[in-house]
Amino acid sequence: xxxxxxxxxxxxxxxxxxxxxxxxxxxxxxxxxxxxxxxxxxxxxxxxxxxxxxxxxxxxxxxxxxxxxxxxxxxxxxxxxxxxxxxxxxxxxxxxxxxxxxxxxxxxxxxxxxxxxxxxxxxxxxxxxxxxxxxxxxxxxxxxxxxxxxxxxxxxxxxxxxxxxxxxxxxxxxxxxxxxxxxxxxxxxxxxxxxxxxxxxxxxxxxxxxxxxxxxxxxxxxxxxxxxxxxxxxxxxxxxxxxxxxxxxxxxxxxxxxxxxxxxxxxxxxxxxxxxxxxxxxxxxxxxxxxxxxxxxxxxxxxxxxxx
Numbered sequence: 001x002x003x004x005x006x007x008x009x010x011x012x013x014x015x016x017x018x019x020x021x022x023x024x025x026x027x028x029x030x031x032x033x034x035x036x037x038x039x040x041x042x043x044x045x046x047x048x049x050x051x052x053x054x055x056x057x058x059x060x061x062x063x064x065x066x067x068x069x070x071x072x073x074x075x076x077x078x079x080x081x082x083x084x085x086x087x088x089x090x091x092x093x094x095x096x097x098x099x100x101x102x103x104x105x106x107x108x109x110x111x112x113x114x115x116x117x118x119x120x121x122x123x124x125x126x127x128x129x130x131x132x133x134x135x136x137x138x139x140x141x142x143x144x145x146x147x148x149x150x151x152x153x154x155x156x157x158x159x160x161x162x163x164x165x166x167x168x169x170x171x172x173x174x175x176x177x178x179x180x181x182x183x184x185x186x187x188x189x190x191x192x193x194x195x196x197x198x199x200x201x202x203x204x205x206x207x208x209x210x211x212x213x214x215x216x217x218x219x220x221x222x223x224x225x226x227x228x229x230x231x232x233x234x235x236x237x238x239x240x241x242x243x244x245x246x247x248x249x250x251x252x253x254x255x256x257x258x259x260x261x262x263x264x265x266x267x268x269x270x271x272x273x274x275x276x277x278x279x280x281x282x283x284x285x286x287x288x289x290x291x292x293x294x295x296x297x298x299x300x301x302x303x304x305x306x307x308x
Contacts, residue, residue: 005296006045007180007274009282010037010058012068012290013173014225014270017304026067027304033065034292034302041177042294051187051221052090052113055177059086059109059189062175066148068290070175071107074146074193076155082146083126084193085207086112091186091215091276098207099133101126106139109191112207114138122209126201151196158197173290174206176223178215178274182296186221186274188213188237195228204228210238217276219245220254225289226269230262240273251281259283 012034022030041058045051063071074082086108087098097116100123105111114136115124124132134140174192181187190213192206205212205228212228214237215221222237231237236258243254251273262269263285270284272291282291284306292302 005278006182007278007280007295008038008041008045008054008058008177008293009179009272009274009280010034010041010062010175010177010292011223011225011270011272011282012062012175014268014284014286014289015173016286017288017290019305022304029067030290030304031302033062033067034290036065037061037177038292038294038300038302041179045179045181046296048182050183051179051181051185052088054179054181055187055189056088056109056113058177059175059191060107063107063109063191068175069173069193070191072146073148073151075151075196076147077194078197078199080155082143082193083198084108084146084191085203086189086191087207087209087213088112088116088189089187089209089213089215089221090116091188091217091221094216096122096209098123098209098213099125099129100203100207101201102129102133103143104130104140105133106141106145109189111136111138112189123207154196174212174225176213176225176272178221178223178272180221180274180276180278184276185217186215186276188215188221188223190223205231205236208232210235212237214238214241216241216245220251220273220275222271222273224269224271226286227267230265230267231269233265234258234262234267236262236271240271244275251275251279252283255281255283259285
């Protein structure tokens with residue numbers, strides 16, 4: 001049997017972006033960021049590297065890019081802090097690592113990987129995760145490094161609306177990557193600043209294995225973005241993989257079936273999915289999703305809006 005060609009898919013969040021509410025500069029910045037993330041992951045995969053290294057490399061680029069709600073450029077909590085979540089999962093072993101409420105690690109996705117590889121645990125939170133990051137000698141930054149003026153403005157605007165909580169427009173979402181390497185293994189990574197105005201230590205689906213992030217060589221790798229509470233309730237990422245593995249559905253069929261459930265519950269968002277035979281899919285029920293794809297066959301694309 002010949003080795004499958006590699007595949008890489010990334011997302012920078014699903015939401016209400018449109019050609020009327022995104023400026024030309026915002027559109028161009030997002031596309032440039034997505035392209036840079038594809039470059040980073042593609043460099044790993046094209047050289048015969050593994051899927052886990054590729055998804056980490058791609059997500060680190062998106063975390064450092066203020067155009068996206070992860071790492072630098074993350075949204076603010078109601079109290080004006082930045083709390084970061086991330087997860088990684090290796091489809092070959094089903095090893096996984098995740099962190100939530102991180103405040104000083106420049107690249108939370110790399111901390112999630114350290115949790116997977118250097119600790120006996122899967123999920124670390126808040127002060128404990130921050131302390132573990134220092135022990136692992138990962139790059140630390142002042143929390144102000146993550147902050148950008150536009151995100152402060154969005155928090156002020158949300159508070160002024162007094163329409164309740166959270167970023168109902170979801171214009172800036174989670175980032176993630178899924179990949180298949182030439183060895184036939186899949187992996188997934190997801191990173192986020194969460195929701196504008198989140199309170200009480202709220203945790204979304206991104207760092208929850210099986211909800212926003214999942215990878216299994218027997219099925220596929222999934223990274224989600226959107227209204228996390230609904231993805232948690234649906235067990236979305238694991239549910240997609242389970243349908244592929246046990247019902248024999250295609251990635252598209254499984255993703256659409258789970259999205260029908262999420263929509264029925266009132267949820268919106270998107271997923272990217274990569275399978276062990278080179279197949280891939282992205283599905284979203286919002287007007288747009290920042291997304292990109294590259295493969296060993298030379299395919300490459302970056303898109304934002306639903307009609308692309």
